[in-house]
Amino acid sequence: MFTKKSLNKFFKLSLTLLTTLGGVSYSYAETENTSSPNIVIIYTDDLGIGDVSAYGMGKLSTPNIDSIAEQGIRFSNGYATAATCTPSRFSILTGQYPWRKGAAILPGDAPLLIDPSKITLPKMLKKAGYRTAVIGKWHLGLGSGQMDWNEHIPLGPNEVGFDYSYIMAATNDRVPNVYVKNGNVVGLEKNDPLQVSYQKNFPGEPTGIDNPELLTKMSFSNGHYHSINNGVPRIGYQKGGKSAQWIDEEMSDLFLNEAQNFVKANKSKPFFLFYTLHQPHVPRIPNQRFVGKSGLGPRGDAILEADWAIGEFLTTLEQTGLTDNTLVVFSSDNGPVLDDGYHDDAVTKLGKHTPAGNLRGGKYSLFDAGAHIPFMISWPGKIKPGVSDALVSQHDLLASLANLTGQQIAASDSQDHLDALLGKSKQGRQGLVVQALGGKTAYREGNWLFIPPYWGDEKLAKEDVETGYCSCYQLYDLNEDPGQMHNVAKEFPNETKAMLTAYRTVMASN
CATH class of the missing domain: 3.40.720.10 (Alkaline Phosphatase, subunit A)
Structure with a gap:
C-alpha cells in the first residue's frame, strides 16, 4: 500500500531518472x-x-x-x-x-x-x-x-x-x-x-x-x-x-x-x-x-x-x-x-x-x-x-x-x-595549491608537500614564523615527517619532478 509520502518519493526518483537519461545530471539532494x-x-x-x-x-x-x-x-x-x-x-x-x-x-x-x-x-x-x-x-x-x-x-x-x-x-x-x-x-x-x-x-x-x-x-x-x-x-x-x-x-x-x-x-x-x-x-x-x-x-x-x-x-x-x-x-x-x-x-x-x-x-x-x-x-x-x-x-x-x-x-x-x-x-582531493604571504604558493598531493624555490628571509623576525623560503626545491613526506624536518627532494628526484609538473599544471590552468 503506497502512502502519500512514498508516492512522492517514487515520483521524485522517477523524475530524477528521466532527467538523468535526458542528459541532466542528478544530485545528492534528489537521491x-x-x-x-x-x-x-x-x-x-x-x-x-x-x-x-x-x-x-x-x-x-x-x-x-x-x-x-x-x-x-x-x-x-x-x-x-x-x-x-x-x-x-x-x-x-x-x-x-x-x-x-x-x-x-x-x-x-x-x-x-x-x-x-x-x-x-x-x-x-x-x-x-x-x-x-x-x-x-x-x-x-x-x-x-x-x-x-x-x-x-x-x-x-x-x-x-x-x-x-x-x-x-x-x-x-x-x-x-x-x-x-x-x-x-x-x-x-x-x-x-x-x-x-x-x-x-x-x-x-x-x-x-x-x-x-x-x-x-x-x-x-x-x-x-x-x-x-x-x-x-x-x-x-x-x-x-x-x-x-x-x-x-x-x-x-x-x-x-x-x-x-x-x-x-x-x-x-x-x-x-x-x-x-x-x-x-x-x-x-x-x-x-x-x-x-x-x-x-x-x-x-x-x-x-x-x-x-x-x-x-x-x-x-x-x-x-x-x-x-x-x-x-x-x-x-x-x-x-x-x-x-x-x-x-x-x-x-x-x-x-x-x-x-x-x-x-x-x-x-x-x-x-x-x-x-x-x-x-x-x-x-x-x-x-x-x-x-x-x-x-x-x-x-x-x-x-x-x-x-x-x-x-x-x-x-x-x-x-x-x-x-x-x-x-x-x-x-588529489592535489591542492596553498598560498602563503606575498602570494607565494606550495603544492600538496598524497603524502607529499612540495615547495618550489623562493628567495627571501627564512623567518619573519617580528612574528618569529618560518616562511618556508629556500633557493632549493623542497619535498616533504608528511606521513613520515609531519614536522617537515627532512627535505627529501634530492633523495626522491622522480617524485620531486612529478610534483613540480603537477603544481605547474594547476597554476597554468584557467
Whole structure:
C-alpha cells in the first residue's frame, strides 16, 4: 500500500531518472536527502590544529569544539587555501583559488574583493531556497574605493549573496573599529561623522607612538601603533564616530547574540549562517569572564571564550530543535601565530602548549601549519562519527554543497567531494595549491608537500614564523615527517619532478 509520502518519493526518483537519461545530471539532494538541512560554517581566526583538544596535540581544552568532532567527522588533512585570512575567506565563499584573484591581506579601507556578478556560496544557497547570513569578521573589503562611512555602503556581503550581515568593518586590529549591519555603520551620530585614512593621521588625533599613556588595554610590539580605541592601538587612522566604536570585551557576546537571533528567527525554513569568530586574532581582549582562565595569557583565554561561544550557539540549535537537521562545519582561516603585533604574553606564557601541533610553520608560512587547519563536520544521523584522512579543502564547500542542495554550478576550482565530507568516501582531493604571504604558493598531493624555490628571509623576525623560503626545491613526506624536518627532494628526484609538473599544471590552468 503506497502512502502519500512514498508516492512522492517514487515520483521524485522517477523524475530524477528521466532527467538523468535526458542528459541532466542528478544530485545528492534528489537521491539521498528529501529535505534541505540548515548549513552553518563556524570559522575561527588564526586557530591552529594544536589549539583544538580533539586533535590531541596541545594543552588547551576545547570541549564544545570537540563535540562537533564527536558527532561527526574530524579531518586530519583539512586545509584552507591560504596561510592568511583574506585569501582563505575569498576562497571559501567563491570556490576560487585566491592567487587567481591576486587576493592578499586587505587594509581596512579596501574595496569589495568579490565580484558581485560571480557565483558565491551564499548566492548558490539562496537559489536553493536558503535564508543567508554572515555574522562576525568579514575582511573582504567594502564599497568601491574612496568611501563615506557615514552613508550606506553600496558594496559588501549583501551584494554577494547574504540576506543579512552584521560584521566588523575590517579586522579587530584595523580601523575603522565599528560594526556594519546590512551596509550601514551601527550607532553613528550625525554630529560626529567617522573619518578613516590609511595614509596620514588626522590633526590632533592621538596615536600609540605619540600617546603611550592612553594604551590602557594593550601595547604594540610592532606595526599596531596608529589610532587608539578602547585603550588599544590599531593599524590605520580614524577620527570621530565615537558612539559607534566597539568595545573589544563585548565583541564575542555581540556576535554570538546575533548568530543566535538569526537561528531563532529562521528556524522554520532552511538557512545558511557563516558565523565568523574573531578569536584568537589580535588584539586578544576577551571578556573578563575568561581572563586568566587558560593559564596561557590572552591568546589562550580568547580561545576558551570562542569555545564557550560555540557551545552556547550549539545549545541554541538544540533548544530550537534544529540540531538533527543542521550540517555544521568548523574550521579556521589559517594557522596560528603568537606575537602578531601586540605585547600579550602569547610567547612568554605558552608553556608546553603547541598551537601548530606537530606541524611546522604557522600563519604566513609555506610550511604545512600555514594552511593545514582544524576541520570538522557534523550532521547527526547523516554523518557517522569518525576520523578521515581524506585531503579536503574549504573551497570545495561550494561544489559539494551545491550537490547536496541540488544546484548546478559552472566548473571551477571548487570540486565536489561531498562523499568525503560526509564520511561516505575516504577519497578526497588529489592535489591542492596553498598560498602563503606575498602570494607565494606550495603544492600538496598524497603524502607529499612540495615547495618550489623562493628567495627571501627564512623567518619573519617580528612574528618569529618560518616562511618556508629556500633557493632549493623542497619535498616533504608528511606521513613520515609531519614536522617537515627532512627535505627529501634530492633523495626522491622522480617524485620531486612529478610534483613540480603537477603544481605547474594547476597554476597554468584557467
